[in-house]
Every structure is written in structure tokens, then in C-alpha cells.
Amino acid sequence: GEYTEWGSLKCFIRNSCIADGPSRSFDINDWIEFSITEVNETLPGTNLYLGDHFDGVTNFNGVGDYNGWVNGLPERSRSVTVTADYDTGLKGSFEACSLETTGTVNINVRADDYITIVNDLTVNARGVLNIDHEGSLIMFNDLGTITNDGDINVYRSTSTMEQYDYHYWSSPIDYSTNTTPVASVLTDFFASRIYAYNTSAYNDTDDDNDNIDDEQDDWVNYSSDMKSGIGYAAMTSSPGERNTIFSGKVNNGVISVNVALSNDENGDEDGDEDDWNLLGNPYPSAISADEFITQNSNINGTLYFWTHNTAISIDNPGPDAYNFSADDYAMYNYTGGTGTGEASVAGSAVPTGIIETGLGFFVDAISPGPVEFNNSMRSKSYANNNSFSASSTNEIIEKDRFWLNLTNPNGAFSQILIGFFENATLEKDRLYDGVRLKGSNYIDFYSLDNTSYEYGIQGRPAFDENESIVLGYQSNILGNLSIDLGDREGVLSETPIYITDHYLSITHDLTIAPYSFNTEVGAFNDRFEIAFNEESLSTNDIQVDSKTLQIIELQNGQVQIKVPNQFEMTSIQIMDISGKVIYNFSTQRSSQTFSLNNLSKTAYLVTVKLNNGQTITKKAVKRK
Numbered sequence: 001g002e003y004t005e006w007g008s009l010k011c012f013i014r015n016s017c018i019a020d021g022p023s024r025s026f027d028i029n030d031w032i033e034f035s036i037t038e039v040n041e042t043l044p045g046t047n048l049y050l051g052d053h054f055d056g057v058t059n060f061n062g063v064g065d066y067n068g069w070v071n072g073l074p075e076r077s078r079s080v081t082v083t084a085d086y087d088t089g090l091k092g093s094f095e096a097c098s099l100e101t102t103g104t105v106n107i108n109v110r111a112d113d114y115i116t117i118v119n120d121l122t123v124n125a126r127g128v129l130n131i132d133h134e135g136s137l138i139m140f141n142d143l144g145t146i147t148n149d150g151d152i153n154v155y156r157s158t159s160t161m162e163q164y165d166y167h168y169w170s171s172p173i174d175y176s177t178n179t180t181p182v183a184s185v186l187t188d189f190f191a192s193r194i195y196a197y198n199t200s201a202y203n204d205t206d207d208d209n210d211n212i213d214d215e216q217d218d219w220v221n222y223s224s225d226m227k228s229g230i231g232y233a234a235m236t237s238s239p240g241e242r243n244t245i246f247s248g249k250v251n252n253g254v255i256s257v258n259v260a261l262s263n264d265e266n267g268d269e270d271g272d273e274d275d276w277n278l279l280g281n282p283y284p285s286a287i288s289a290d291e292f293i294t295q296n297s298n299i300n301g302t303l304y305f306w307t308h309n310t311a312i313s314i315d316n317p318g319p320d321a322y323n324f325s326a327d328d329y330a331m332y333n334y335t336g337g338t339g340t341g342e343a344s345v346a347g348s349a350v351p352t353g354i355i356e357t358g359l360g361f362f363v364d365a366i367s368p369g370p371v372e373f374n375n376s377m378r379s380k381s382y383a384n385n386n387s388f389s390a391s392s393t394n395e396i397i398e399k400d401r402f403w404l405n406l407t408n409p410n411g412a413f414s415q416i417l418i419g420f421f422e423n424a425t426l427e428k429d430r431l432y433d434g435v436r437l438k439g440s441n442y443i444d445f446y447s448l449d450n451t452s453y454e455y456g457i458q459g460r461p462a463f464d465e466n467e468s469i470v471l472g473y474q475s476n477i478l479g480n481l482s483i484d485l486g487d488r489e490g491v492l493s494e495t496p497i498y499i500t501d502h503y504l505s506i507t508h509d510l511t512i513a514p515y516s517f518n519t520e521v522g523a524f525n526d527r528f529e530i531a532f533n534e535e536s537l538s539t540n541d542i543q544v545d546s547k548t549l550q551i552i553e554l555q556n557g558q559v560q561i562k563v564p565n566q567f568e569m570t571s572i573q574i575m576d577i578s579g580k581v582i583y584n585f586s587t588q589r590s591s592q593t594f595s596l597n598n599l600s601k602t603a604y605l606v607t608v609k610l611n612n613g614q615t616i617t618k619k620a621v622k623r624k
Helices: 036-040 289-295 490-494
Strands: 010-014 031-035 058-064 068-070 079-082 094-096 098-101 105-109 114-117 121-123 127-131 136-139 146-148 151-157 166-169 189-197 219-221 232-236 243-247 255-259 276-280 303-306 329-333 336-338 360-364 369-373 401-407 413-420 443-447 455-460 468-475 479-489 498-501 506-509 515-519 522-531 550-553 558-562 569-575 581-589 591-595 603-610 615-621
Touching: 010 036, 031 036, 079 094, 098 114, 105 114, 121 127, 127 136, 166 276, 166 303, 166 360, 189 276, 232 276, 255 276, 289 303, 329 455, 336 413, 336 455, 401 443, 401 490, 413 443, 413 468, 479 490, 498 515, 581 591
Parallel strands: 058 079, 079 098, 094 114, 098 121, 105 127, 114 136, 121 146, 127 151, 413 455
Antiparallel strands: 010 031, 058 068, 151 243, 166 232, 189 219, 189 232, 255 369, 276 360, 303 329, 303 360, 329 336, 401 413, 401 479, 443 455, 443 468, 468 522, 479 515, 498 506, 498 522, 550 558, 558 591, 569 581, 569 603, 603 615
């Protein structure tokens, strides 16, 4: 066979699972590839170790010369058998070409440990394979076979849950050949409160674009067996950490799931993110979100993870008496992840691109059809825990990006992420842009671009210090809010980040301190702008409206008319409601005070022209 990477500091060892004895020709498929790092870090007793060579199968009997192994230590080029109890907590993680148990044997894969298998797994009668919470079983070959005549158990635990919290589950076990009702698996959850998501039933019929199905029939009670690759929502039966044991034949290789479009009359192309499908990791190991997103082009590239960070409450806005908050969906795409609360709050972790075993998540379909999971998405370097963490062996690459948080003193929280990439644009990019979910939130924070989308995560073209970014927010609460700078990476680590409040004509450096302000209830897409040098905050680029114009009635018939300091008024007209001009003033200021004693106490229209050519008209009532 052909191979094109000679000289790339790689090592090849004959694959004893496939070929044995002398070879008369070269076929790359007869060999197992190892990196130079693996060679440098190898232990004596493996075929990677210079001077050692072991042929055929190695067996763990607990008393062999190589840490309990006979005929050398296991690695990916060798088949292994296990005839005595094996505990990775005592003997360590290992890799094998194929693995088979013989006799009464218990294999325990402990938290943070793994067993990696290239081809086949066989658990014979009286054999038991236990994969503890945060342990991993990884397989390489999509065509590798799983034979389970014994017992395979995958243990998973949730983070701490409050009463009435839901968790999104997915099964790492193939229940298609051994039908097991979902309630028999999720025993720590109310059987009557286990739901599947029916995408085709979703229909946001009103005009509020709140991401809530107005007919309330998108969630359906579910009692059958769990389908591989599908997510399910389950309500905890009591507070605390909840535990689940998945038992049976583990999933391996290609798992295909069909995604659907919703029944909403608005298609995805109009900006509505409404073709939601609840999927889930189908393997007993973590998977890469980046790989999953890359390989499935019929879904938008942002994944939404339910964190149950906020308890259900009568105070949360929404269609029911008690509602959850849509801001409890953490988001992830190529740009990175956003969390659902301050870093010190349990359940508020920011996704890093690693999806744990048993975790369900939402995707938004672009077109109906199959979505695929496969073994290329799995790796021993991925930490298999429930805090989205990447393993210390999984390199985290810094990107040019920064996070902003919108909060209030009572715990309301909404986070956005903005990143800069060579391949991103100012249009909606599948891999880099994630639309903010609306509905049932105290506050929604988002960034804007050339489209009508409101982004919780936005990827923009490569960083330019002269650009500016418009921010928007929606608030269902009155009072004080604060915008603070979270983490920042890459070139943004050393760059000032200015925020301008156009309503108050204030420019503030967020790298020095948060910015606090008061808000009314409503949506505000013209108030805030981010820039990276003060010269970028050009008044010609700022779109103003009636909120920008302030009309303040003072004492003794005095009225002050003002706009933000970066603007200058050139003319002011005061008209009655019929449009008749009563006063026409010329000015070259941002603030002007007039004596209007002779005007009656009634409504008037004030029209102001600015030096940048824009015009603002606002209705005002004279009360004094």
C-alpha cells in the first residue's frame, strides 16, 4: 500500500491482530502507527521500547513479570486477554489491539482512566467490565465488533441537582437488541417526567420570537428504550447528585441519527433558530464537539447544553406558572463556549469542546437527514467528566477572543463571546456564529453584525484594532446592570477594550473596571458599542433614535434639550401635534436650554438635526 508520511518522526509496529510472521510486501494496514512522543515516553516491556520485542498475545493473570502481564505489556499493536481481576486504579490505563476476558473476571476502569481498543472487545460469560463515572472506553475501528456474553456497565453521575431539575441524557449502550424501558435505566428520575423532543411539533406561532413552542406539544412523554445518539430530558426524583447505570452492549462505530425540521412556518433561512433536535453522545467515552460539528454540515455549528444552573421559579418569564430560564443553555462552536453563570456558581462551567458520556444536547438543523457520530470523534485525551473540562493531555489552543458578562446584583447573568478568525465573515457563519436563545430570561445579551441575527457567540474576520462592534440587550427587569470583561486571549490579552454608552455619552475601558448603568424594560440595540481604540468610536457610524435625545423640563419654564457629547445639534424645531412649527432654533451645541413659558401644558414634537446629517424626532409633554 502507499504511505506518504515517511520522515515525519513516526514509529510503526506490526499489528499482531491483523498480520503475524514474515511479510513479503508492505501494506500500511498491517502496521500500527505511534507518535514520537509515545516512543519517547514508553516503558520497558513494550514493543516500543528499544531492544524489547514480544510476539503474539499478552495476558494479564495478575502475577506476570510485567506488572501482572505475561509476555510483555499491552499496547495498540497487540491483542490481550485478561484472566484475573484488573483495576486501572491499581495497574493503570492501557491500550490494546483487541481485548478479551476469560473466566470469572472483573475489569474496572476508574475515574480519569481509560482502556483504548483498536479493533474488537469480547466480554465472555462470567466476565464483567465496569466503566466508572469519568472513566473511558475508547475504540478506534468503526467496524470493530462488540461481543457481550457477560456484563458491561457504564456508571454516570450528574452534578448536584435541585428539586424539579432536568438532566439531558443519552445512552452509551445499544438497547436495540435488548429492549429496556427508559425508566428502568434512569431510576433516579421520575418515570412520568422523562421526555423526548418532537422537532416536527415545534411551532412558535406568535410574533415574539421567544423560542417557545406556543402549542406546548414539542416535549412528549417517553417510556420505550433509549435510542443511540438521541437525547432525553428527565426530572430528578430528589435533590442532590443523581446516578445512573447503563448496562449492556456498548455502542461502537458509526451511529446515524436523522434530524428533522420544525413545523414553524418560518424556515431556518429567515433567522429563526427553531429546528431543534435533541441528540447525545452515544459512546462510553467523551467526544470532540469540533469533530462532530465539522463532519455534519446539515446542522448549524453551535451546540446548546442544558446546565440546570437556575432553579425553576414563578418569577421566571415564560408560558407556564413556573418556568426555567433559557439562559441556562451553555453554548459552544468553533469560536468557543459561553457559560450560564458566574464562574463561582456550580453548574456554570463554560463548554470547552468536550462532550461527556451520556450527555444530551440540542442542535439546530439546516436540512433534514442523517447526522453521524463515529470513532474519529473519540480520544483518550478527552476528560470524560460533567464540567466540560478538557484533559490536561488535550492541548488548548489560545484564540483571539474575549468574553463579556451582563449581570445584576440579584444574580441575573448573560454571557457573550466574540472571536476573530481568518475564515470568519460579518455574515452568519455556520461554524463560528451562535444565535442567542430567547424566552424565559431576565436578561439577554448579544452582539450584532451585518445580519438580523443576535449572537451569543460571534466569530468575526481577523482582528482589526480599528473596528467596532455593536452590542444589544433585552431586559425584563428594571434597575442596575453591569457589563464586565471576562477572560480574554490571544491579541486581545494586551488590547484595551472600550465600551461606549451612547445614551449617556460615556466611553469606558473595560480592562480597568466593569461598567454599570440603569435600564428600563425592553430591547436596546443602539446603546452600546465596543471598540479597541477611541478613534474607532465615530459618530458617523452610530445610528441614533429618539432614545438618544433627552428633553428635560426644568424650573421656571426652562426646557433643556440635549444629545450625547460626541454629537452636535445644528437645528431644533418645536411643533404642535398637527405639525405646525412653533419655534425654530439654530445651535452648535450638544445641549441647549430654552425659556418656553408661553407654551401651553400639552404634547409637542421636537425635531433635532445633528452635525452628522441625522435627524431625531421625539414627542414630549409640557407639564409645568
